[in-house]
Amino acid sequence: MTAYETDLPTLPVEAGDPLLDLLNGFIAELRAVGIPASLTENLDAMEAVKHVPITDRETFKYALAATLVKNQAHWKAFETVFEVYFSLRGAQYEIAADDLDEADEADGEIRAEGDRGSGGDMLSPEELAEMLYRALMRGDSEMLRAAAREAVRRYAGMEPGRPVGGTYYLYRTLRNLDLEGVLERLMDAEQHTEGDVDDFDLRLRRDEFELRIAELKRQIEAEIRRRLVADRGVEAMAKTLRKPLPSDIDFMHASREEMASLRKAIYPLTRKLAARLVRKRRHGRSGPLDFRSTVRHSLSYGGVPVEPKFRHPRPHKPDIMVVADVSGSVAAFARFTLHLVYAISSQFSKVRSFVFIDGLDEVTQYFEGTDDIAEAVHRVNTEADVVWVDGHSDYGHALGVFWDSYANDVGPRTTVLILGDARNNYHAPESWIVKALQEKARHLYWLNPEPRSYWDTGDSIVGEYAPHCDGVFEVRNLRQLEAFVDRLA
Amino acid sequence: MSHRFTDVDAVREGLSKVDYLCDSGLAGVVYLADRLDKPVLVEGPAGTGKTQLAKSVAEITGSRLIRLQCYEGLDEARALYEWNYKKQLLRIQTEREADVEWDNISTDIFSDEFLLTRPLLEAIRATDPIVLLIDEVDRVEVETEALLLEILSEYQVSIPELGTMEAVQVPLVFLTSNNTRELSEALKRRCLYLHIDYPSMEREKEIVLAKVPDITENLADQVARVVRSIRRLELKKPPSVSETLDWARTLVLLGVQHIDADVAAETVNILLKYQSDIAKANKELATVEGIEP
Numbered sequence: 001m002t003a004y005e006t007d008l009p010t011l012p013v014e015a016g017d018p019l020l021d022l023l024n025g026f027i028a029e030l031r032a033v034g035i036p037a038s039l040t041e042n043l044d045a046m047e048a049v050k051h052v053p054i055t056d057r058e059t060f061k062y063a064l065a066a067t068l069v070k071n072q073a074h075w076k077a078f079e080t081v082f083e084v085y086f087s088l089r090g091a092q093y094e095i096a097a098d099d100l101d102e103a104d105e106a107d108g109e110i111r112a113e114g115d116r117g118s119g120g121d122m123l124s125p126e127e128l129a130e131m132l133y134r135a136l137m138r139g140d141s142e143m144l145r146a147a148a149r150e151a152v153r154r155y156a157g158m159e160p161g162r163p164v165g166g167t168y169y170l171y172r173t174l175r176n177l178d179l180e181g182v183l184e185r186l187m188d189a190e191q192h193t194e195g196d197v198d199d200f201d202l203r204l205r206r207d208e209f210e211l212r213i214a215e216l217k218r219q220i221e222a223e224i225r226r227r228l229v230a231d232r233g234v235e236a237m238a239k240t241l242r243k244p245l246p247s248d249i250d251f252m253h254a255s256r257e258e259m260a261s262l263r264k265a266i267y268p269l270t271r272k273l274a275a276r277l278v279r280k281r282r283h284g285r286s287g288p289l290d291f292r293s294t295v296r297h298s299l300s301y302g303g304v305p306v307e308p309k310f311r312h313p314r315p316h317k318p319d320i321m322v323v324a325d326v327s328g329s330v331a332a333f334a335r336f337t338l339h340l341v342y343a344i345s346s347q348f349s350k351v352r353s354f355v356f357i358d359g360l361d362e363v364t365q366y367f368e369g370t371d372d373i374a375e376a377v378h379r380v381n382t383e384a385d386v387v388w389v390d391g392h393s394d395y396g397h398a399l400g401v402f403w404d405s406y407a408n409d410v411g412p413r414t415t416v417l418i419l420g421d422a423r424n425n426y427h428a429p430e431s432w433i434v435k436a437l438q439e440k441a442r443h444l445y446w447l448n449p450e451p452r453s454y455w456d457t458g459d460s461i462v463g464e465y466a467p468h469c470d471g472v473f474e475v476r477n478l479r480q481l482e483a484f485v486d487r488l489a
Numbered sequence: 490m491s492h493r494f495t496d497v498d499a500v501r502e503g504l505s506k507v508d509y510l511c512d513s514g515l516a517g518v519v520y521l522a523d524r525l526d527k528p529v530l531v532e533g534p535a536g537t538g539k540t541q542l543a544k545s546v547a548e549i550t551g552s553r554l555i556r557l558q559c560y561e562g563l564d565e566a567r568a569l570y571e572w573n574y575k576k577q578l579l580r581i582q583t584e585r586e587a588d589v590e591w592d593n594i595s596t597d598i599f600s601d602e603f604l605l606t607r608p609l610l611e612a613i614r615a616t617d618p619i620v621l622l623i624d625e626v627d628r629v630e631v632e633t634e635a636l637l638l639e640i641l642s643e644y645q646v647s648i649p650e651l652g653t654m655e656a657v658q659v660p661l662v663f664l665t666s667n668n669t670r671e672l673s674e675a676l677k678r679r680c681l682y683l684h685i686d687y688p689s690m691e692r693e694k695e696i697v698l699a700k701v702p703d704i705t706e707n708l709a710d711q712v713a714r715v716v717r718s719i720r721r722l723e724l725k726k727p728p729s730v731s732e733t734l735d736w737a738r739t740l741v742l743l744g745v746q747h748i749d750a751d752v753a754a755e756t757v758n759i760l761l762k763y764q765s766d767i768a769k770a771n772k773e774l775a776t777v778e779g780i781e782p
Contacts, residue, residue: 040678044525048681051524052497052517059497062514063521066681072532072668075684200750203774204711207718263723268668275669279561279630372765374723 019054020046026085029238030068033077034245037068044068057086073246073265083222084229084238128154133182136212137189144212148219151177156224160231166241169224170217179213247479251333251449259332263374265478266336270343273485277347287311317349318415318442318488323402325420326355326386327393333449333475334419335377340485341417342373349413354406355380356398359388362406393423395461396430403433410437415488416444418469422455422462429461435468446472447484493523493550493618493661503549508699509541510692518683519546528641528662530626530677533685535667536729540624542685543663547620552661555615556622557608559629568636569646571605599650609637610646612660619660626676627666634676637664641679690717693733701737711748712737719760719770728760736760750775 023046030037037045044067052063061082069078128150135143152158155176156169186209190202229237244250246265249258293309301307322341324334338353345351345367352364361384366376388397410416416437438444446469448455448462456463466472475481494500501516519542522529531539547554557568565571577598584594606614612621623637640646644656664680666672688696694713697704704712712733720727728736736759745752754771761767 036674038674038678044527044681047525048521051521056497056513058513059517062517065514066518066521066529066683070530070677070680070682072684198749200748200753200774204714204718207721208714211717272668272670279670370765372725372769 019049022085023049025235026064026081027068029081029085029235030078032238033081033242034248035069035071035074035077041068041070061086076261077243077245080241080243081238083225084241085234125154129177129182132177132216133185136182136186136209136216139208139212141215144216145219148216148223152220152223152227156227158224158227158231166221166224166228169228170221173220173224174217179216183209183213244477247482248477250476251336252329252476254332262336262478266339266343269478269482270340273340273482274344274347276486277344316413317347319411319413320345320348320351320415320417320488321406321410321441322351322353322417322419323360323398324353324355324418325357325393325395325398326381326384327357327391329423330419330421330449331381333447335381336478337417337419337447337475337481338380339373339377340481342367342376344485352409353380354402355384355386356401357386357388357391358394358397359386360398360401360405361385392425393420394427395420395422395424395465396428399430399433403436407437407440410440412440412442414441416441417488418444418446418465419449420446421448421450421460422446422465423459424461426459429464431464431468434465438468438470443470444468445470445484445488447475447481448472449476450474451476494520496520504545507545507548509538509545510688510695510699511542512692515542515683515685518681522661522681525681526644526659528664528680529683530664530666530672530680531683531685532666532668534687534727534729536731537685537687538730539663539665539685540622543620543622543665546661546663547622550618550620550661552618552620553615554620554622555608555612555660556624558624559626561628561630563629563633565636567607568609568633569607570610570648571607572599573603573605577603601651604648604651609640610654612662613640613644613646613654613656615660616657618658621660621662623662623664625667626664627669627672631673634673638675638679641676687720687727688730690714693717693730696730697734697737700734701741704737704741705746708740708746708748709737712740715748715753715774716760718774719757722769722773724761724766724769725763726761726766732760 027037027042027045045064048063048067049060052059054060064082065075065078069075128147131143132147132151134140135147151173152169155173157172158169183206187202187206190205225237225241228240244258246258246261247269249262251262254262287310290309290311294305294307297307297309298305320341322338324338326334334355341348341351341353351367352362353367354360354362363380363384366379366383367373370376388394418434434444446462446465450460452474454460462472473480473484475484494503497513497517497520500520501511501513504511504516504519518529521527531542533539544554546552580598580603581594604610608621612619626634626637641662644659645653647653664676687693690713693716694709697709697712698706701709716728716733716736736756739756739759740748740752743752743756753774757767757770761770
């Protein structure tokens with residue numbers, strides 16, 4: 001229609017080249033992280049960025065996200081990559097001069113690290129703390145950003161070319177800022193300035209400050225990243241910052257932060273899984289012919305049974321018994337599995353759960369009569385009586401207790417799930433129990449959170465139990481757990 | 490053909506005129522959808538204004554909104570088109586007396602006259618500007634999704650007896666999903682993706698001010714703050730924007746000027762619908778110590 005449209009085909013050649021290269025690298029990195037960006041989506045992204053000004057960072061970011069990232073769980077990973085690729089490039093386009101100066105300054109500062117406070121225009125630590133305090137008090141985002149920059153410059157102690165990740169610098173900066181103390185100070189001030197504040201008000205204010213502090217942390221992280229990228233270049237940085245997507249996080253080695261994102265991921269996952277299982281159950285018309293209904297419907301065709309009607313199939317719902325090792329290293333895995341199994345417990349006719357370390361205890365009652373599964377799982381961790389002698393895993397003894405007390409409840413409709421790494425601390429395996437259980441039960445599966453290559457190394461004795469199980473599965477992350485549960489129901 | 494919006498700001502301003510307050514990300518995606526002629530897949534928690542977005546866009550562009558509500562068991566006959574077989578039957582019967590060639594009848598009865606258009610076909614054939622809303626697309630089965638693919642990528646519908654119908658004008662298409670299942674790659678690939686999350690505290694306050702008459706700025710601010718604090722808890726169902734609005738309206742009706750712990754405890758059942766959530770919120774809000782981040 002306008003001149004603009006006729007210009008379109010020539011655009012990539014004349015103006016796009018550096019941008020296209022950058023985009024290509026960006027998309028390659030997204031794929032390396034595990035975000036499935038297909039070729040058409042790649043082309044869409046190239047098309048989309050022609051329509052938005054690159055100077056409008058926010059819109060530019062959303063344009064890329066809308067075309068490349070089609071799953072909310074991938075958003076965080078996308079954001080990180082975007083920042084690495086475009087935060088510095090953004091500077092190139094907008095604030096080049098100022099930024100270069102600052103980099104030099106930072107270099108100088110590092111050289112002069114020994115004698116602190118020599119920089120003439122620098123704030124003293126007290127002044128910085130005061131600035132931070134006031135920025136947080138007022139919620140002034142400009143000031144907060146400035147404070148974050150200053151804090152990184154002063155405390156992170158970044159050295160060019162030093163091969164440490166961003167977390168190290170983040171830790172150093174935060175340790176010096178003492179944000180917990182700042183929060184207390186803010187709350188104190190709130191409590192004393194105004195007369196009529198009740199606990200409820202204070203709570204709201206505390207939430208407000210906590211969010212502001214979280215924002216400050218984000219700013220600090222961004223600043224560190226920006227500097228690292230300036231130092232080492234985009235590709236190297238992207239590689240260091242590469243983090244697994246929530247569904248790929250290893251249960252056994254998740255950091256605190258990763259645990260939080262796992263907990264967030266599990267709820268939508270269970271919802272999805274439940275919906276899928278209901279559908280699966282209703283689907284498929286393998287039910288027997290419904291004679292009565294067929295005859296009834298044949299009336300509208302003059303008595304010819306044109307449309308055979310089938311009874312709804314009523315597939316049998318399995319009866320689940322979960323026996324989970326909750327000793328240190330595998331506790332997280334047990335928690336997530338219990339959470340998932342209970343969240344979809346309507347898909348099973350009955351769920352009973354047992355936890356053990358070297359002793360064994362039934363924990364079904366914690367889940368009954370509550371719909372707060374997270375709370376119940378928490379109670380399992382703190383209240384269940386699972387220690388017999390020394391609190392080191394003893395599969396043999398735990399299975400023995402299970403056999404003595406609960407074996408009679410295992411019937412031909414029961415599916416038994418044993419969760420654990422089978423690291424038995426060189427106790428007796430008592431694998432005959434697994435064999436006997438397998439014979440009584442409908443199925444018996446073993447889920448192991450360790451990578452398959454570690455099985456049967458050291459004190460792991462999965463191999464002893466495996467021949468007696470209907471299946472032994474490696475379940476290291478949510479993706480594998482989801483796949484297994486999907487199969488089960 | 491011409492575009493509906495001149496730039497991203499035009500989208501944002503237009504939307505805010507009809508009381509739909511959005512951020513630049515959302516406006517940017519709507520703008521791109523218009524420029525690239527691509528459908529938008531909108532995901533997000535319930536009650537964050539996904540459906541409202543389509544309605545508002547229709548309003549500001551002066552387009553007619555055609556809505557296809559998806560449900561389990563939706564089929565071609567309900568989504569695309571259907572032959573009006575009763576009318577066809579009548580036609581055959583009236584022709585029976587007159588000695589008409591079979592060929593004539595068969596071409597006759599598969600003509601436009603006997604076609605019942607359903608929302609998707611209607612959107613394609615319309616000559617006036619259209620916003621097509623395909624609501625809760627995650628409710629249909631994976632197999633049924635394939636019905637949508639042709640119309641979403643080519644803006645055309647193929648009818649075996651009539652041939653391919655191409656769009657007279659490219660409608661702006663919104664698909665919403667509550668994410669109860671993963672949509673197929675094929676569908677996602679054809680769409681721009683937009684995730685609408687709960688609004689920030691400031692935006693929620695603006696929404697409350699815009700939508701609830703007679704509310705004081707002070708109260709709106711408090712409402713937004715309390716809701717934000719409640720959303721930070723790990724709940725089964727965090728309050729949606731529409732529930733926030735209900736709560737704000739209730740408070741105005743009750744003549745509340747200032748929310749304190751008692752008011753919150755008495756009315757929190759408007760925000761939260763699960764007993765365990767209510768108990769948790771009441772317990773949490775009564776303590777000053779925050780949840781450890």
